Each structure stands twice: as structure tokens, then as C-alpha cells.
Amino acid sequence: MAVRGALALAVLACVTAFGIAAPATVQRVSGVVERRAPGMLEWQAVSPGDKIDEGSTIRTQANASAELRTPRGHQFQLRANTSLELTSIQDDETKTRLESGRVVSKVKHLKGEERFLIQTPTAVCAVRGTEFETSSSDHGTTVAVYKGIVGVSAMGSGAEMALTAGQMVNVHDGTIEIPHPIPPQSKNAADSALARTARHEVGLDMTRNEVMAAAAQEQRLAEYQEGKSLIDVEGKRVRLDEYILRPRPDTYKFVVLNQRDTRFDYFYYQGTFNKNLPTDLSVALRNLPGTVGTAPDYYLTGYETGQSNTQDSVHDTATGGHLVKIVSDGQGNYVLSDPADPTNTHTVAAATLQTDGTYKLYNPLTDSYTIATAAQKDAVSKLSVYIPENDSYRDLAPTDTAWRTRFNTYTHQLDNVTKIAYSQSGLTNVLATNLDASYTYAGGFVLPVTKTDPLTLDTTITNYYGDGTFEMYRTVFIDDLGKIAPQSAFEGLSTGASFKNELLKWNYEQQVSASEFHGRKIDLVVEPKIFIKSGLIQ
Amino acid sequence: VKKRFHFRRHREEGAGSARRGDLRRLRLPRSLRTLAMTAGVGLFPTFAKAVEIKPVVNAQLLGGQYFYNDANNAFGALASLSASPYMKFNDEWSLVPLYSGNYRGTKQVTDLVGGGTLFQDSQDHTISTKLVRSFSNDWKLKGVAGYGAELLRETKDEAWGKGLYDNRKIFGGVEAERDWAKDQYLRAAYDYYQIHFPNYTSLSSQADNSGLGRELDEPDALNTKNHSMTLSGQIALPANGRLEPTYSYTRRSYDNQFLVNNAGALVNELRHDSIHSIALQGTWPVWVESERRLFGGLTYGWTGLFSNQNHYDANQVFYNANYYAYKTNSMQTDWTLLVGEDPWMLRFTANIARQKYAGRRVQDATGVYGTDVTHVDSAYVSWTFSYPIAKGFHVMATASLGWDDSNNQYNAVYQYHYHTGTYLLGFSYAY
Numbered sequence A: 001m002a003v004r005g006a007l008a009l010a011v012l013a014c015v016t017a018f019g020i021a022a023p024a025t026v027q028r029v030s031g032v033v034e035r036r037a038p039g040m041l042e043w044q045a046v047s048p049g050d051k052i053d054e055g056s057t058i059r060t061q062a063n064a065s066a067e068l069r070t071p072r073g074h075q076f077q078l079r080a081n082t083s084l085e086l087t088s089i090q091d092d093e094t095k096t097r098l099e100s101g102r103v104v105s106k107v108k109h110l111k112g113e114e115r116f117l118i119q120t121p122t123a124v125c126a127v128r129g130t131e132f133e134t135s136s137s138d139h140g141t142t143v144a145v146y147k148g149i150v151g152v153s154a155m156g157s158g159a160e161m162a163l164t165a166g167q168m169v170n171v172h173d174g175t176i177e178i179p180h181p182i183p184p185q186s187k188n189a190a191d192s193a194l195a196r197t198a199r200h201e202v203g204l205d206m207t208r209n210e211v212m213a214a215a216a217q218e219q220r221l222a223e224y225q226e227g228k229s230l231i232d233v234e235g236k237r238v239r240l241d242e243y244i245l246r247p248r249p250d251t252y253k254f255v256v257l258n259q260r261d262t263r264f265d266y267f268y269y270q271g272t273f274n275k276n277l278p279t280d281l282s283v284a285l286r287n288l289p290g291t292v293g294t295a296p297d298y299y300l301t302g303y304e305t306g307q308s309n310t311q312d313s314v315h316d317t318a319t320g321g322h323l324v325k326i327v328s329d330g331q332g333n334y335v336l337s338d339p340a341d342p343t344n345t346h347t348v349a350a351a352t353l354q355t356d357g358t359y360k361l362y363n364p365l366t367d368s369y370t371i372a373t374a375a376q377k378d379a380v381s382k383l384s385v386y387i388p389e390n391d392s393y394r395d396l397a398p399t400d401t402a403w404r405t406r407f408n409t410y411t412h413q414l415d416n417v418t419k420i421a422y423s424q425s426g427l428t429n430v431l432a433t434n435l436d437a438s439y440t441y442a443g444g445f446v447l448p449v450t451k452t453d454p455l456t457l458d459t460t461i462t463n464y465y466g467d468g469t470f471e472m473y474r475t476v477f478i479d480d481l482g483k484i485a486p487q488s489a490f491e492g493l494s495t496g497a498s499f500k501n502e503l504l505k506w507n508y509e510q511q512v513s514a515s516e517f518h519g520r521k522i523d524l525v526v527e528p529k530i531f532i533k534s535g536l537i538q
Numbered sequence B: 001v002k003k004r005f006h007f008r009r010h011r012e013e014g015a016g017s018a019r020r021g022d023l024r025r026l027r028l029p030r031s032l033r034t035l036a037m038t039a040g041v042g043l044f045p046t047f048a049k050a051v052e053i054k055p056v057v058n059a060q061l062l063g064g065q066y067f068y069n070d071a072n073n074a075f076g077a078l079a080s081l082s083a084s085p086y087m088k089f090n091d092e093w094s095l096v097p098l099y100s101g102n103y104r105g106t107k108q109v110t111d112l113v114g115g116g117t118l119f120q121d122s123q124d125h126t127i128s129t130k131l132v133r134s135f136s137n138d139w140k141l142k143g144v145a146g147y148g149a150e151l152l153r154e155t156k157d158e159a160w161g162k163g164l165y166d167n168r169k170i171f172g173g174v175e176a177e178r179d180w181a182k183d184q185y186l187r188a189a190y191d192y193y194q195i196h197f198p199n200y201t202s203l204s205s206q207a208d209n210s211g212l213g214r215e216l217d218e219p220d221a222l223n224t225k226n227h228s229m230t231l232s233g234q235i236a237l238p239a240n241g242r243l244e245p246t247y248s249y250t251r252r253s254y255d256n257q258f259l260v261n262n263a264g265a266l267v268n269e270l271r272h273d274s275i276h277s278i279a280l281q282g283t284w285p286v287w288v289e290s291e292r293r294l295f296g297g298l299t300y301g302w303t304g305l306f307s308n309q310n311h312y313d314a315n316q317v318f319y320n321a322n323y324y325a326y327k328t329n330s331m332q333t334d335w336t337l338l339v340g341e342d343p344w345m346l347r348f349t350a351n352i353a354r355q356k357y358a359g360r361r362v363q364d365a366t367g368v369y370g371t372d373v374t375h376v377d378s379a380y381v382s383w384t385f386s387y388p389i390a391k392g393f394h395v396m397a398t399a400s401l402g403w404d405d406s407n408n409q410y411n412a413v414y415q416y417h418y419h420t421g422t423y424l425l426g427f428s429y430a431y
Helices: A193-225 A281-285 A374-381 A496-503 A529-533 B030-040 B045-050 B203-210
Strands: A024-030 A033-036 A057-060 A065-069 A075-078 A083-089 A093-106 A115-119 A123-137 A140-154 A161-164 A167-172 A229-231 A237-248 A251-259 A264-273 A300-308 A313-319 A322-328 A333-338 A341-349 A351-353 A359-363 A368-372 A384-387 A392-395 A402-406 A409-414 A417-424 A437-441 A446-452 A458-465 A470-478 A507-514 A522-526 B052-068 B076-088 B093-104 B121-134 B139-153 B167-181 B184-196 B224-237 B241-260 B266-288 B292-307 B311-313 B318-320 B326-339 B344-363 B369-390 B393-406 B418-430
Touching: A024 A033, A057 A065, A161 A167, A193 B052, A193 B076, A193 B093, A193 B121, A193 B139, A193 B167, A193 B184, A193 B224, A193 B241, A237 A522, A237 B203, A237 B311, A251 A281, A251 A522, A251 B203, A264 A522, A264 B203, A300 A522, A359 A374, A368 A374, B052 B393, B076 B418, B318 B344
Parallel strands: A093 A115
Antiparallel strands: A024 A065, A033 A057, A057 A083, A065 A075, A075 A093, A083 A093, A093 A123, A115 A123, A123 A140, A140 A161, A140 A167, A229 A237, A237 A251, A251 A264, A264 A300, A300 A313, A313 A409, A322 A333, A322 A402, A333 A341, A351 A359, A359 A368, A384 A392, A409 A417, A417 A437, A446 A458, A458 A470, A470 A507, A507 A522, B052 B076, B052 B418, B076 B093, B093 B121, B121 B139, B139 B167, B167 B184, B184 B224, B224 B241, B241 B266, B266 B292, B292 B326, B311 B318, B326 B344, B344 B369, B369 B393, B393 B418
């Protein structure tokens, strides 16, 4: 690095009156502090109260500091590794020379022509009632002003720069840099231009790194907000993707994909409608669960669902879809009719008292029966219907006319082995499967057994078949952390509109195992709406 | 930057909370200079004769605990290190090699929280080299290149290097800076960077074997290419204050992500985002004495993201145009008190931000879409105390509280409403 310029002394404001020399007093000492009297070679230890004569030099060692006070009341605070010569201690002039280190000067209000000067090898600081800090090193001199004004000039230059409170400046190689504010956490000593440049460049690079890290985090955030990454009930990450396909103009397929560290599971639901679908699928799909009031424009003529772990599968198909009109006759019965064939009608009792005192309750919306005690009867009899206008569920009123889709054939298979199937038993459309269809079961019968956790929404339904096989569905409702919903979240709700509306606030995880799977299972996490709409959740 | 996405500048005096301290000027013997040249700056052997090296080191090691909606997480640690042997060959040429790395064993309130993992463990490492050419008229031209990797273990079943959102960054750029006085400069920069997610493959592209895949579905849907331009500077303000204005523009291309249309199908057009960001940071000395200094700062930030991508919620069968675009406004105040010759420091920071999406519709608790657009409000406060114990070493304590709220009530897949807290204790080192 080139070294410019000669050093020179510039002087400042001051004085005239002729003063009398008097020693400075040591106010405070910490660590090793020594002084050297004028003309002497040896250094002597300094203690509080000692007098330091004009012309003496005082120095501090590493981790040491000292404080001096002149008879005029000016104070010098010497930092570690500092050497300061008291060149002049007069009433009208206080002049020191800072060879190296750092000194904070607290200057009393100067009288008349009084002068206060600090000289370093590279600069001169002239003071007018102030508090300031001077540091000197191989790299130059740094001056920081805390109160008042300090005039700073470079050695060899006549020009003086007035530095005001809050400013600092660097002097080196015969030049004075432009003053700048005292920064937070500034350490003046040895704060060379090269050091500042190094920190500046590193700071810029760190900022660039932060910007790129933020870009990556933003992409991760979008994945989370779209529900593409969840935690399953076992605390493992499960990736989720849901989208639709349109294989034919009258058909749509809803696809759910799950991926974990070592497995890939999927679910799909493909529905074929009575006519071509509009661009806005929601127009047709809001009819999917059926309607209340007027008949739906769109209804299914067939569907197919599949769940798989890429090795095992659960496969359901239905064909011959048609509408069924459902009304209450006001006498405890539901009247089911076929709008395409007015002669095809059934009247089904809503509740039938059985010999054991329980009730057999018919749900015309799902075409299923439930056994309930007398105490449970009213609650279980509540039927929820989907209201597309506000995309929620409400209980079916006795005066409502409901429309539902029934199918004439249905097949349920595990690994391509048929476990349950039915088909229409006559020529007319199926209105109620127990009246109009013939069922077949693997081994002749199926026995469902339900096991429910008393504290959480964790339910396992096992179907035992007459051929000795079984299939088991464990369903849990979890939050985004994989925590299972407590029963208390549902406040005793187990059926009806309130139950389904609460279910929609949770994620749905279903684990399927079966004899055919040989210990493997299908494990799917989805948002539950499609399961509710398609009737997989009753 | 959490989901608020505003960037904290690393100012030369204050990156991290500890004072950097003195930098040592090193004069290497001829043999070491030759070795350094051979190893790192072989392209500039003539500079070796006068190379000066200024090490810049910052390190932190903190341990503490994280709270999420009053549920406490296990104790964890944070560690960070940045180190640069800044090399000055002569008045014209210098080189800035830099390593920066972080390990996070516990969350902080400004981290991504709503994604919902109480278990988080991550590390990132970046290396870069910047060549600086200085001119006598106060101009500097710079060229930079680097590589970074971020590894995440967000769930119990993820191992180092196997995190779904692990990412790699490769970057390069050029920069012009005019530095006419200490702490006063203007700079213009262009950066190009690519972000790759090596463990991420879109699920639908994997579903082809099952017959469920979609045409136009590419595996690397998250990878991006970014062109970024930045104008920034630092200028003096009245009352010894200083202002740091920054404007940046980024054009982000997703070369493997096709747009989704209102029928829920992908169309043959790629996603592009544009991000504009403005930050104005003012700092003033409020009270300055030799051993007691108080500085106050005020920062305003604005970010606007514009995207041509839409969103189709298949579960709700709902098409949401302009789903990703948003504007964020933020305000932050910082107060730093330094006391003593080798000062202890107390810093207080408070930040509020609102991110308002242009077209993202709100959802109720069951997921049903409403008519309002989504906004997310966030706030945090933090206190940091550091005390010097040896040259360059400080003990540190920091505590932070954060809140997030939104008019979006659907929390099944992402938490829009939560509060968090963190306390950390440890050490920092600066050289």
C-alpha cells in the first residue's frame, strides 16, 4: 500500500494568558499502569492519588486502564495499551501526545483563550469544551466526538475540520476522511479502512445468502399452505397431492396421492354422469351427494373407487346409477319412488321395534339400517343433508323431498377378489337394496365389528367374512401435526350435520389391512370432504 | 425472513449481536503467501507479493427452548459461523472468500411455523468467492460466485440429506459500487441463482405408473431460476443519522411448473413470478457518550409478488385465480443500548407486518371458500442481551415472542393462528 504524504502539525483555536504548571492527579487505576518522569528512562508503577508532572508519560498495559484529572478539571481516561505524554499542563493550555492506544477526554468548559490539544503521530485534535475519544495506531488516528466540538487536522496540513457531537473521523496518511456518524458497537482502535472494507464486503455477501434462503423458504411455505405436506398419526411426513382428471366429457376422476419415506399410496374416485360435465365442475359435483327440493341436473350413472399401496388394492365399482325420490308420508314411513318409472315405488318404515326392545332405523339417504336403543333412537334418526348453497350440512326436515342416486350393481374387491356384491333382483331400478337387490358375500356372510377409542376419534371397523378372511379399516381424524382429534372436540356428536361439519375441520387418515394383504396395509391421509360426498364416510 | 419475507441487512458493524472487534492485520511470510496464492488465488500470482489478509469471523452457540401455543418443545441448540480470510492484493484487487453455516436444533419465532412441525432440525452451508476491482475514482466492480446447501429434518422419519425440502443453490453475480465516504455508498448488483430441491419430485409425475398421472406434470416442479437486480446504498441523514434504502427486483422462472386453468387442468404455459421489494432503514444516535450509547432505528419494508400461476383446490372443487400474488407491508423498530468501554449490549426489536394476497380467497373452518381475500398479520418482539467476557467473546441471552393471525380460518393443513416464544442462552465470538 502506498504511503502518502508527510506528517505535519496543525493547530487550533486558543489562548493567550500565561499559566502556571501543576501536576495532574491519578484518580483511578486498574491493572498495570506506569509513568516515566521527564528525562528519566525507567518506568514506575502508578497508584491512585499520585501526581503526574508536566512532561511525564503514562502508559497502561494490556487489560489495564487509568484516569487522570488536571488541576483545571479536565479528565483523561486511558484505555488498555495506551501511552500518553502530558506535554503541557497549564491553566491556559492542556496539551498531550498520544503515541498509541485510546483516550477519552472530558474537557471542562474552556476559559477565554485556553487551549486543549491532543496530538498523535498523524493528527492534532483541538477542543472547545467537549467529550471525545482519540485512538492512535499504525493505521492512523480515529476521533469520535460525544459532546461539543473538536477541530481535527492532519499532521502537515493547515486545514482543520470541525467535528460535532455524534461524529467520528479517521485520519491517516496526511488526509482526513469525510466524517460519519458514530455507529453502534463501534470500536475505534485499529478499526482500519481495510478492516471496515472486509466487514462491508462480508456483510453484503451475507445479505445475498439471506435473500436466497428466503426464496427457498417461500417455496416451502406455499407447499405447506396448500396442504401438500402433513404429519401423519405416527409423526411421519406424508406428502399429499389432490387433483382432477377428465378422461371423458361426462367423467371426472379425483385423485389423491400420498407419499412417505418408503411408501406410495393413492386413492381415486371416478364418476360418470348422466350428461357432459361443465367447465366449472363444482356445478355438477354439488349435486353428487343428492339434493333437497328439486331433482339434481347431474347425477352419477356409475362410479369406481380405488385405494392402493401400489401392491394391494381396494376396488369398488357401481353401475346402473339412477335417481330415487324420497319423501316422508308423515306417518313414520319413507316413500321411495323411481322418477323414470312411476310404478316402481316402496314404502319403508323409518323405525321398527324389534323383539329385544331395540329399534331398526332406516336411513333412506344412505340406504342402510342402524340398530339403536330407545334412548339413542332420536339422535340416530337425525339425517344430515348437504346444502350446496352454503357448502355445509343440515338435518333433514320431515317436509323435505330428497333426491339420491342408487345403483343397480355394486362390487367390492380386495386384491381383485370379490368380497361383497349385489345386483338388481328384478327388471326395475333398485330403490332399496335390501328389497330390490341380491347380495353375495365371500363365504356367505359378513360380520362387521366396530371398536372405538374412548378418548380420541380413532375407530376400527373389521369385516369378518364367512370364508375366514377379514378386512380392517382404522380411521383417525388428525390435525396438521398428526395429533388425533379428541372425542371432546365433537361434544358427543356421532351423526348428523353437526358431526359432518366438525369432521371437515380435520384431516382423515385411513389404514386398511386385510387377509389378502399379508401384513401390508394401505395408509391414506386426505382432506375428508370427498369421502363424505361420495358416501365413504356416513 | 420468515413467511414475512423481509430481509435484515448485515451491516458492517452489526451482523449478529456481538461486536466484531478488531481485525488483525497479517503480514504473511513469503512461503505462506505463495501457498495462499497457489491454493486460492492462482489466477493472480503477481498479487501475492503484497497480499494482506483480514480475517472476519462471527460465531454463535446458543441453547434454548421453543414454545408453540403454550406447548413447549424439547431443548435445542443454534450454532452459526461465518468466516472470511479477506485478501487484499493491492489497492486495485482484493478477494473475499466466505464460508457461512448454520445449525438450528430449535425454532425461532421468525422461522416458518404454520407448516406445523414441532420437530425441526436444519443446517445450511454456503461458500462463495468474490473478486473486487477497486478504482481510484471510488468505484468498485465485483464478481461473485458460490454454492449453498440447506438440509432439513422436519419430521421423525427424515435423515440428513433425505429431507423433502433440502435444497441446493448455485449463484453468480456482478456488482458496481461507489463508496465516496465511510458508510456512504451506492451499489447496483445483478445476481443469477438457481434453487434445486434434489429430493422433491412432484407426486403426480410419479403416478404415471398407476395410470393417474397428468400430462404436462414434470417432476422438478419447485426448481427455479432467478434473475435479481438490486439497487442499494447508505447515505447520511440529519442529526447524524443514516439511511439505507434498498430496491430489488427478481424474475423467478419455474421451468417445470405448468399453469393450472379453471377446469383444473394443466396448460402448456410455464409459471413466472416477479418480486419487487423496497426497504428503507433509518438509524439515529439518540444518546451518545463515550461509555453509554443509545441508537434507534426504524425500518419500513414493502414486498410485492406477482405470479401468473393459479390454484385449483380439487377437494373443494374450487378454482382460485391469481392465488400466489401478495403485497407485504412491514414496520420495524430497533433500539440498541451500549454501556461500558467494552460494552454490554441490550437490543430491543419490534416488528409488525401484514401480507395481503391479491386473489387468494379466505376459507372458513371447514374449508369452504368465502369472498374476501386472505391476509396474514404477524408481529414479534425480541430482546437480546450480550455481555463481554473476553476479547471477542460475549455471553448472550435472547428472548422472543411472535404472533400470527389471519382472516383465513381453515387450519386443517396450515396454522394461520398461533403464538410462539423462544428463549436462548449462549456465547458469541467475533474477530
